[in-house]
Amino acid sequence: MPVYFIGYQGTEGCLIKIGVAKDIRRRRIQLQTGSPVTLEVMGWIQSRDDAALERSLHAKFKTHRERGEWFNLDPAQILPDLTRAGRHGFVAKNANAFEITGYDSDAVPEYMGVWKWGDFEYHECCPFCGCFCGMHYQEASCMYHCMNCDNLSEVRHVAINDDVSELFAPFGQKMKVFGRNRSKVCRILAHIVATDQVSRAMRQPLVLLAKIDHSKTL
Numbered sequence: 001m002p003v004y005f006i007g008y009q010g011t012e013g014c015l016i017k018i019g020v021a022k023d024i025r026r027r028r029i030q031l032q033t034g035s036p037v038t039l040e041v042m043g044w045i046q047s048r049d050d051a052a053l054e055r056s057l058h059a060k061f062k063t064h065r066e067r068g069e070w071f072n073l074d075p076a077q078i079l080p081d082l083t084r085a086g087r088h089g090f091v092a093k094n095a096n097a098f099e100i101t102g103y104d105s106d107a108v109p110e111y112m113g114v115w116k117w118g119d120f121e122y123h124e125c126c127p128f129c130g131c132f133c134g135m136h137y138q139e140a141s142c143m144y145h146c147m148n149c150d151n152l153s154e155v156r157h158v159a160i161n162d163d164v165s166e167l168f169a170p171f172g173q174k175m176k177v178f179g180r181n182r183s184k185v186c187r188i189l190a191h192i193v194a195t196d197q198v199s200r201a202m203r204q205p206l207v208l209l210a211k212i213d214h215s216k217t218l
Contacts, residue, residue, distance in 0.1 A: 002044040003053045005078050007070075008037045009117070015066055016042065016073045018057050020050045041092040042075055042117065043130075045085045057081065075117035083124070087133040087148060091115040091125060126151070 004024045007016035021027035024044055032039050047053040060081075064071045082089040094116050114120055114127045122144065123134040129149035138145040143152045 001050045002046050003050050003057065004044040005042040005082075006031060006039055007042055007073075007075075008039050009075070010037060013072055014074055015070050016075070016078065017069050018054065018061070018071060019069050020054050040116070043078065043082045043089070043091045045082065045090070046088040047085075079118060083132050085132060087131060089132040091118075091120075091130045091132075093127070093130040128153070 131148035
């Protein structure tokens, strides 16, 4: 059975329950009964020896124990255990993932992340099932594939950071020309690529654009 992380984050901190349940969502509903705050599933780890994993996690966070199986933890503190589990580790996918939440001053859209408490690249965490096996390029289909949910996708709306990293890879640590505006330029170019405002044939010139002498401005 999976070892789950269910909790809530309030103004005074975050409490997370670490337990075992066959049906995590039903368990959350049970815990919600009588709770004055809204509880959320944060993640879970599939394990053949769930009892041993639960004990080890309780021991690891014993100094943060509030009461019983409840621990005073920040979601970031459970993340290493989720990622370390690889294909057996999952985050509770945000139901509104990839919805546009607003626009910045340059009219570039900002998207809702996969996980409410952190950001991941698509190769780290599958945006469709929340598995930490991630999505990886499959040459046979020329698409990105998740080994857990078997989803195939071009990941256009997910691979924004990957496109940007390819664009600016030639600069490495020497790319200081943008200064504080670097991230803004990255987001603008990423938006152009992700929304197909340029054709696939134009992506190579964009890569060449990144090779411009870093002493010049764009």
